Amino acid sequence: MGRELTIAILAIAVVGLLHSTAAQKTHVVGELLGWLVPPGGNYTYETWAATQHFAVGDLLVFNFTDGDQDVARVTREAFNKCNSTDPIKLLTTSPANFTLDTTGEYYFIGTKDKHCQLGQKLAINVTAEHVSPAPSPAPRSGPVTYVVGDKLGWLVLPGGEYAYEAWAYGKTFIVGDTLVFNFVNGTQDDVATVTKSAYENCTTNSTIAVYKNSPVSILLNTTGEHFFISTYDRRCLLGQKLAINVTSGSTVQPPSSHSPSGSIAPSSHSTPYASGPGAASPPFSSAPSRIGGGYTFLLIAVAAFFY
Structure with a gap:
């Protein structure tokens, strides 16, 4: 009986792990454009984010040219002011990966020169899990x-x-x-x-x-x-x-x-x-x-x- 219970518990754990892995998504910021100073200003990454759904466990990937770009996770206040003096986390090597491990808002900026002011910034909202597709209108x-x-x-x-x-x-x-x-x-x-x-x-x-x-x-x-x-x-x-x-x-x-x-x-x-x-x-x-x-x-x- 004890062996059967152990097997059942392991089976449930494996199913849960597979479900979690299947649910995880990788989001490549800007897709083919990558992470740079966008010609469209700050609306560029706003629009990209609007096509995505971010959930806990997802991975955010920033692709850029080392030395020319970087990416920093910052507070909302720092994001609004493009203040890069005290980032939560700064990555200077591409690809830069951020795991979305909590719900809520995440803010990212480029710290080089005036890159943030020119639109190299991204704000996203992370939910607890991925929602089912909306029903047809x-x-x-x-x-x-x-x-x-x-x-x-x-x-x-x-x-x-x-x-x-x-x-x-x-x-x-x-x-x-x-x-x-x-x-x-x-x-x-x-x-x-x-x-x-x-x-x-x-x-x-x-x-x-x-x-x-x-x-x-x-x-x-x-x-x-x-x-x-x-x-x-x-x-x-x-x-x-x-x-x-x-x-x-x-x-x-x-x-x-x-x-x-x-x-x-x-x-x-x-x-x-x-x-x-x-x-x-x-x-x-x-x-x-x-x-x-x-x-x-x-x-x-x-x-x-x-x-």
Whole structure:
């Protein structure tokens, strides 16, 4: 009996250990970008952290060039002031690993020169355990109108090309939804629908349609990927570009009076496809999914501006 009890206890311990090991996750900070002074400022690592879930037992890995960078765990006050004089822990050799062994907030900064002030800083919140995936959202009651960039509108954002990816991240676009692009008329700004190749290469002389008068309302009437850029100067190269994936969704019912966060209910007077003179026929995109297919590498973004 004693031997059987011992075996049972060992079995429970092994199962618990395996569960704990399986639950542990390794988070590579910034993924391919690594740990450096980001071109997107402090919003870079904020946006990366927003795509993660941190739990006790997880490992945080900072990859950087030895000698050029370092990473320090600091207090919240030191994080806010970029004060590196008395860190909790300082690591100068890459890869720098931090085990998240308690719940609560963790703060990390780069201590070199003005690296922290320039955005090399990360704040995360650690929970007791990993939560189960959220249930699928309830079916829509109607189409949604999304204002691109929300209050910021359509312009060159500090986050570069990842800024509008951050805006689109987590949103569901289905046939029947509408995108609204707001910009200042008379400021040499526009929005163009383009092919995937033109989007990736910022080819501005090969567009499907160009709209120069704000607001521009574009009805998403086909499934697949839709690509948008600005054709002026180097604005596309600077990040004024948006790619979204549109799915068929479920049967769309009449729009309700309530809209999800970050969107507004479409008006019965809204233009079905595009507003302003020179509006052309709707573009068709059958590009394979890039954003919807697990594309979570959101490095440089200004998500904090959108919410």
